[in-house]
Amino acid sequence: MAIAQSRSQSKSGVNWRAIWLPIAVALVVIFFLAPVLWQVLTSVKVNEDISAVPTVYFPTRYTLAHYASLFTRRPFGLYILNSAFVSITSTLLCLTLGAPAAYVLARLRLVGKEVILAIVLIVTLFPTVLLFLGLLEIVQATNLANNFLALIVPYTAINLPLTILVMRSFFQQLPKDLEDSARVDGYNTVQMLWQILLPMTLPALVTTGILTFIAAWNEFIFALTFISQENMKTIPVATAQLSGASVFEIPYGPIAAATILGTLPLILLVLFFQRKIVQGLTAGAVKG
Amino acid sequence: MLLKVSLRNATRRVSTNFVLHLFKIMAKLELKNLNKTYAPKVIPVKDVSLTVDDGEFLTLLGPSGCGKSTTLRMIAGLDAPTRGHIYLGEEEITYKRPGDRNMAMVFQSYALYPHMTVGENLASGLKLKKVSRADIERRVAEVSKLLGLEELMNRKPGQLSGGQRQRVAVGRALVRQAQVFLLDEPLSNLDALLRERVRADLKRIFAAQKAPVVYVTHDQTEAMTLSSKVALLNDGYLQQLDSPDRIYNHPANKFVAGFVGSPQMNLLTLPCKGRSAMLGDFQIPLPDLPTVPPEIILGIRPENVSIAQPGDTSFVRGRVNVVENLGMNYLVSTRIESHNAPTQIVRALLPTDRRWNEEEEIALSLPLQHLHWFDVQSGDALIGRQMAGVRS
Numbered sequence: 070m071a072i073a074q075s076r077s078q079s080k081s082g083v084n085w086r087a088i089w090l091p092i093a094v095a096l097v098v099i100f101f102l103a104p105v106l107w108q109v110l111t112s113v114k115v116n117e118d119i120s121a122v123p124t125v126y127f128p129t130r131y132t133l134a135h136y137a138s139l140f141t142r143r144p145f146g147l148y149i150l151n152s153a154f155v156s157i158t159s160t161l162l163c164l165t166l167g168a169p170a171a172y173v174l175a176r177l178r179l180v181g182k183e184v185i186l187a188i189v190l191i192v193t194l195f196p197t198v199l200l201f202l203g204l205l206e207i208v209q210a211t212n213l214a215n216n217f218l219a220l221i222v223p224y225t226a227i228n229l230p231l232t233i234l235v236m237r238s239f240f241q242q243l244p245k246d247l248e249d250s251a252r253v254d255g256y257n258t259v260q261m262l263w264q265i266l267l268p269m270t271l272p273a274l275v276t277t278g279i280l281t282f283i284a285a286w287n288e289f290i291f292a293l294t295f296i297s298q299e300n301m302k303t304i305p306v307a308t309a310q311l312s313g314a315s316v317f318e319i320p321y322g323p324i325a326a327a328t329i330l331g332t333l334p335l336i337l338l339v340l341f342f343q344r345k346i347v348q349g350l351t352a353g354a355v356k357g
Numbered sequence: 358m359l360l361k362v363s364l365r366n367a368t369r370r371v372s373t374n375f376v377l378h379l380f381k382i383m384a385k386l387e388l389k390n391l392n393k394t395y396a397p398k399v400i401p402v403k404d405v406s407l408t409v410d411d412g413e414f415l416t417l418l419g420p421s422g423c424g425k426s427t428t429l430r431m432i433a434g435l436d437a438p439t440r441g442h443i444y445l446g447e448e449e450i451t452y453k454r455p456g457d458r459n460m461a462m463v464f465q466s467y468a469l470y471p472h473m474t475v476g477e478n479l480a481s482g483l484k485l486k487k488v489s490r491a492d493i494e495r496r497v498a499e500v501s502k503l504l505g506l507e508e509l510m511n512r513k514p515g516q517l518s519g520g521q522r523q524r525v526a527v528g529r530a531l532v533r534q535a536q537v538f539l540l541d542e543p544l545s546n547l548d549a550l551l552r553e554r555v556r557a558d559l560k561r562i563f564a565a566q567k568a569p570v571v572y573v574t575h576d577q578t579e580a581m582t583l584s585s586k587v588a589l590l591n592d593g594y595l596q597q598l599d600s601p602d603r604i605y606n607h608p609a610n611k612f613v614a615g616f617v618g619s620p621q622m623n624l625l626t627l628p629c630k631g632r633s634a635m636l637g638d639f640q641i642p643l644p645d646l647p648t649v650p651p652e653i654i655l656g657i658r659p660e661n662v663s664i665a666q667p668g669d670t671s672f673v674r675g676r677v678n679v680v681e682n683l684g685m686n687y688l689v690s691t692r693i694e695s696h697n698a699p700t701q702i703v704r705a706l707l708p709t710d711r712r713w714n715e716e717e718e719i720a721l722s723l724p725l726q727h728l729h730w731f732d733v734q735s736g737d738a739l740i741g742r743q744m745a746g747v748r749s
Contacts, residue, residue: 244466244468246464246465246466246467246468247468247470249430249433249435249455249462249464249468250462250464250468250470251470252434252435252454252455252456253433253434253435253455253456253458253460253461253462253539254456254481254482254485254529254533255455255456255457255482255485255486256456256485257454257456260485265470268472269470269471269472
């Protein structure tokens with residue numbers, strides 16, 4: 070029966086699957102990557118091609134002048150450093166605060182554990198914009214404006230619930246026997262955490278770490294409001310505030326270049342840790 | 358020449374180490390009135406006292422939920438007892454940290470560290486104990502040779518089969534040269550055939566270790582074959598602590614009698630009349646008890662029930678109810694009916710040289726020396742004063 074069917078299919082000569090599958094893939098890829106590609110192309114076009122009518126889709130002349138101008142006319146290296154500092158610090162804070170909390174919530178017998186979890190979940194329900202005004206008051210009251218702490222603390226706080234929830238479900242699926250075995254073998258608590266648990270939780274840590282990092286790296290509205298000092302700005306703000314020689318000139322080239330430059334670290338990060346991320350995302354789903 | 362010298366050195370090192378080893382492991386494990394209470398109604402271990410001497414292989418046997426795993430975890434120090442004491446040699450270790458007890462444990466799930474290779478798994482405990490690198494290498498090599506793990510040293514646990522993982526887990530315990538070995542159902546994750554083979558291996562390996570071994574299982578075959586002593590637990594209490602032989606042949610109470618042995622012992626509650634118990638219309642002579650109770654529980658193992666021969670004094674007649682073919686035997690359930698007593702079922706393990714049909718009449722002999730008697734209320738074994746003298 071099956072053989073007969075496949076024969077009749079090959080007789081008709083059309084394998085529809087082989088045709089529509091690549092088309093569908095191509096459409097999806099174009100849909101997602103076209104804006105990115107457009108930015109990449111814009112960032113290397115010369116100014117005449119950018120403003121040319123009709124639109125030049127694929128330029129024949131290429132330039133890196135837009136990239137160069139980011140560093141010569143503005144301290145873009147410094148912006149990247151600012152962004153990196155804020156993002157890395159808040160990511161590390163998130164993991165060092167969130168992972169132990171998650172471990173406790175997953176493993177120890179704790180009175181009111183469910184309540185704590187519910188509160189953690191509720192925090193994630195508030196839109197950032199709602200928190201924003203309150204935070205502004207706090208920043209003013211504590212005199213933290215133009216201080217990286219004004220960014221690091223909120224980023225950490227906002228990303229902490231996600232870290233706790235992801236890490237908790239990861240810890241829950243780690244077999245308890247492993248910890249018992251480590252204790253019988255003579256590991257003390259610190260050694261157990263560092264030598265047994267940490268290596269096993271690395272995929273989950275990397276996954277949540279990257280999610281936290283991306284959120285902090287891309288954050289705009291806090292960074293725009295709490296930091297006004299030029300040399301403390303982060304990339305998203307600096308990119309948005311790129312301006313031309315006059316009010317009427319929009320520097321498309323440098324903006325595109327800044328966008329690419331700001332995205333590049335994230336892409337590299339994700340590519341570098343890709344395997345770990347996939348492991349981390351599927352860790353809870355498949356019993357290993 | 359050089360080879361000879363190094364060989365001699367090696368043997369000397371091994372022998373001194375062996376002496377040290379013997380010296381170190383002289384230890385007796387003792388549990389006194391151990392109790393673990395989680396909540397007023399959750400008391401997995403109510404009162405357990407027992408001792409395990411050097412070279413003894415003690416099995417904690419019992420149905421699930423009897424408290425055997427909790428007892429083991431308290432010995433290991435993973436759970437603290439609510440009451441009671443644990444001694445190792447002369448030293449009280451009740452509240453000592455698990456890492457300071459020098460015990461090695463094999464877990465049911467094996468609990469191998471997934472990010473370490475087999476070699477690293479074996480060496481991990483020794484590294485923590487600050488054993489010198491050369492010693493670690495030597496011990497790991499010894500154990501891996503003993504267990505046939507040499508080929509697997511560089512693999513991660515994820516790349517091993519169930520049987521191999523089990524061997525690594527045993528190896529990790531052996532390498533430690535611990536004072537006490539604890540094994541928590543180490544065979545339950547293996548398939549039946551492999552289990553039988555590994556069981557024999559375990560027996561050989563742990564017989565060579567002179568340290569006390571505490572082994573937890575719910576499988577009575579493992580308990581009977583492996584141990585020198587069996588502690589049967591039920592409901593948080595120790596039911597009987599004895600050699601496998603005595604557990605089987607002289608169960609201390611009805612629970613032990615029913616739990617150990619397959620097919621299960623016949624346990625029949627019978628009325629007493631004079632100095633006999635009434636099984637249907639047949640009289641079974643009672644042992645020489647101080648007082649004859651109105652009712653008594655008779656126990657006899659199916660393999661001790663045989664077809665009555667002419668001249669047998671203690672036998673019953675009944676009708677075949679069900680015949681189960683066990684391969685080497687038939688398990689024949691016989692219905693013993695009476696007008697003035699409830700129907701009783703006696704199961705007998707009979708040879709396959711004769712087939713039995715349902716409803717066929719059958720006469721079964723119940724040899725007196727194989728009868729066990731238990732108190733109806735307490736379930737305790739009732740032993741006659743002249744039990745040994747009675748012969749049919």
